[in-house]
Amino acid sequence: MHELPLFVGLLALVTALAAAAERVRIASPIVLVLAGIAISLVPGLPNIALSPEVVILLFLPPLIYASAWNMSWADFKASFTPIFLLAFGLVIFTTVGVAWVAHTFVPGFSWPLAFVLGATVSTTDPIAGTAIIKQMGLPRRVVVILEGESLVNDGTGLVVYRYAVLAVTTGQFVLMEAGQDFLLSVVEGIAIGLGLAWLVRQVHKLTKETPVVETTLSFITPFAGYLLAEQWHVSGVLAVLSSGLYLTLRSSEYMSRRGHLETMGVWNVLTFLLNSTVFVLMGLQLREILFSNAQYSPGTLILYGTIVSLAVVIARFIWVFLIHYTPRLFISRYKHVLVPSLKLVVVVAWTGMRGVLSLATALALPLTLSNGSPFPYRGLIIFIVYCVIFVTLVLQGLALPFLIRTLNIKPDLQAEQNEIKLRIRLASLAIEHLEAEHSMNDEVSDEVLSVLKHKYEARIDRLRLRQGGNKRKNINESELRETRRIQLGIIQLEREEATRLRHTGEHDDEVLRSILFELDLEEGRLELEEK
Incomplete structure (x- = not known):
């Protein structure tokens, strides 16, 4: 317990650095990697180790669930x-x-050990990449592909990782049996x-309008799914992933407004803390x-890390x-399986950052084999994984904005225009409803209707300004800004x-x-509305 104050202090320092990175528009995972390296250089700090089982259970389920x-x-x-x-395909490749x-x-790397390393670095964690891409205004399709890839490949890579580790620890591996077990x-x-x-959805319906309970249920779900699946010796990762995708699709149907807001806030904080904790550890x-x-020697370690990092990037x-060009050679209708231009293909190929999940799985490697002997080359595997994270996340992440500018990729304004059109449509629908349903209602005064209509008309005015077209005669940019x-x-x-009043205690807190x-x-x- 005497190490807890030190750990909390380091976590606070990392949080401050991440806040500073936000100001200079650097993705926080990049700062976390650099902070972890800086922490390792401070003399006298203790080694805080967690058991592999604790690392897997504490970090993987909530991070995967949050992504879903x-x-x-x-x-x-x-x-x-x-x-x-x-x-x-890319994970296996x-x-x-x-x-x-x-x-x-x-x-000294046997084939099973080599596959453990390959599976550990095969999954992407493009938080930094997608954050930068969103800042640069690239097409929504690119962002969706990268986010979807990182979401699904976690399941693929971790299942492969599981069988590779099993082959090392037990010394047994039969491809046919492993394939059948994999599918099951x-x-x-x-x-x-x-x-x-x-x-969980049925339970949520019973607890609606109780935000604390709703948030707690969302927190329990990934751990319950993972433990239940592992108890049946099947993929806990895919259990968490599928439950998260299903529940996010239905969340507006069973969660209260306030419960949804509080849940999202809690998960944003939790995800940041988990990422920070992994890199501090x-x-x-x-x-x-x-x-x-x-x-x-240091040179040998760096050489091994560089070779594997280059292999990851080149692969x-x-x-x-x-996958972008081959289908077009055989099926003419496949004009662009991936993205519509060569420039965007380069961006997708470049944005293959490894991050916290690769690090967590590396730390979760068993300490010993089934016969009690130490897990071979465990320290070397973890060091190489850290090198891969540094190269793909820090170096490629920092270079991504420069690459986008060099390729002269223009911001995609279509997504913003579509959003504005949708918001205008909803506001117009509200005005139509007021006029059709309440204009002849004697219980509603003209003053009330006027105030409500003005609210939505002002919203449409602001959206028209963002859209770039002054289609309403009463629009006035300076007046709208002054109103805001x-x-x-x-x-x-x-x-x-x-x-x-809270400080004076005059009213109920x-x-x-x-x-x-x-x-x-x-x-x-x-x-x-003003963005």
């Missing part, structure tokens, strides 16, 4: 073919390619996840890992270009007064907290 929760099922289906080719490179160039593990894991998701263990590889380029400035000023005035929450929502809505 943030994925659009409609976008996923629309880009299913390229996602499937990357999430399954990378695993085999890296295994061959490791077996060939790293002395996939199907049964998905079935368990969907069954659990259906059950890695920094605290990196010196020990280097010590465990004392038989290798992705080869596969991405193959006044509204924000009033919100700030109300917030200050509510805060003062719970009521005041509810009012402050509503003011935050209103301010957020105004800021979103």
Whole structure:
């Protein structure tokens, strides 16, 4: 327990660095990797080690569930073919390619060990890549493909990883049996996840309008799915993945408004903390890992890490270009299986960052074999994985904006225009409803209708300005900006007064907290409309 204050302090430092990175528009995972390296250089810090089982259970289920929760099922289906080719085909291709490179160039690496390494670095974690791509305004299809790939390939890579580790620890591996077990593990894991998701949905219906319970259920679900699937010796990863996709698709049907908002806030914090914790732990263990590889010179370690990193990068380029161009040689209707232009193909090939999941699976390698002897080359595998993360996440991540500018890829404005059209449509629908359903209602005064209609007309005016077309005669940009400035000023005035009343204790604190929450929502809505 004496190490806990140190760990909390380091976590606070990493959080501050991530906040600073946000200001200079650098993706936080890049900062976390660099922070982990910096932590390892501080003399006198202890080595905080977790058992492999704890690493797997604490980090993988919630991170995979969070990724599934943030994925659009409609976008996923629309880009299913390229996602499937990357999430399954590329994972196998990378695993085999890296295994061959490791077996060939790293002395002592048996084929099972080489496949463990290949499976560990085969899955992408493009949080940094997609964050940069969104900032650069690239087509939505590119973002969806990269997010969908990282979501599904976690399941593929971790199932392959599981069988590779089993082959090393037990010394037994039969390809036919492993293939059958793989298929059963996939199907049964998905079935368990969907069954659990259906059950959770029914429970949510009973707890609607209880945000704390709704948030707690969302937190429990990934762990329950993973443990249940592992109890049946099937893929816990795919159970978590399938339950997350199902529940996010139905979330608006069974979750309350406030429950949904609070759940998203909790998961955003949890995901950041998990990512930060992994890299802090890695920094605290990196010196020990280097010590465990004392038989290798620093140059040799860097050489092995560089070779494997290049293999990962090259394998992705080869596969991405193959799936983009090969189908067109045989089927003329496949004009662009992946993305519509060569420039975007290069971006997809470049954006293959490895991150926290690769690191977590490396840390989760068993300490011993079934006969009690140490797991061979465990320290070297973890070091090589860290090198791959550094090359693909830090170096490629930092170079991605420069690559996009060099290729002269223009921002895609169509997605923003489509969003504006949708918001205008919804606001217009509200006005039509007011006129059709309430204009002749004696119980509703003309003043009330006028205020409500003005609210939606002002919203349409702001959207028209963003759209670039002044289609309403009463639109005036300066007046709208002044209106927004006044509204924000009033919100700030109300917030200050509510805060003062909380300090004086003149009114019920719970009521005041509810009012402050509503003011935050209103301010957020105004800021979103102005983007």
